Amino acid sequence: MKLSRLKGRKTSERLLRDGKVWKGRTLVVRYEMGLPKNQRVNTVTQGLFVGALISAKTEKSAVKRNRMRRRCKEALRREVKIKSKLPTMQLLLMPRRSSLTCDFAEIEEDVRAFLSHVS
Template sequence: MALDSLRGDREFRKVRAHGVAVRDPLFTLRITEYRPRHGETWRPRAIIGIVISKKTLKRAVDRNRARRRVREALRTLPGGLPPCRAILLPNPAVLTADFAQVQGALGRALARAPGRVKARGGNSGSVRPVPDPVTPDSSPAGGTP
């Protein structure tokens, strides 16, 4: 599957607002399901923006090297990329970790993509059964003796 980049502030804001954060010691991934851009035909693919701030890595050489390592790990991921939109925020540990570790961590994080995992615990949008309302006649504690 092709790896495209997020374009424009609007797309980044949408992923930040609606995405699910997946944290790892190597990076933070904010991921949401794939939806086509306005006026675009339905062509499921991974659209990922890689953001590394100067606060995270001071030197431009390190930021660029981290970006290249992460992009290559995503491109050569064994299971492929799920259709999604994501923002990837690498940590400085990406520079010292083995390439296989980076790929494994990215694979595990992307496996939790909203389009792939639906039966997850927690507040994943599942509907809980609503108890039947208690009528005054069937109340065991109150009522007439």
């Protein structure tokens, strides 16, 4: 299954406002089943649409925020590669401060728990 980019401020705000919440030790995921509503011309009809959001209040350094974002996205990419049947959904990943210093295996464990929760 392919990971596509979740685009648009309105889509992210709608997920923050109306999306279901799953909380793990290293990240919080807001999600909604189905395709994003603002995809004008999109050839992708299924898959995961993923965005990452992290506040500057969580971590002052942009380098560290980006590292947290990359680690969470990579863990998701690896787990999606292993699982073949997942529903089409929109995900907004919100890494917690602990995702910066923990082992990568802990992030993968959280992602695995989330995917088993939704499938």
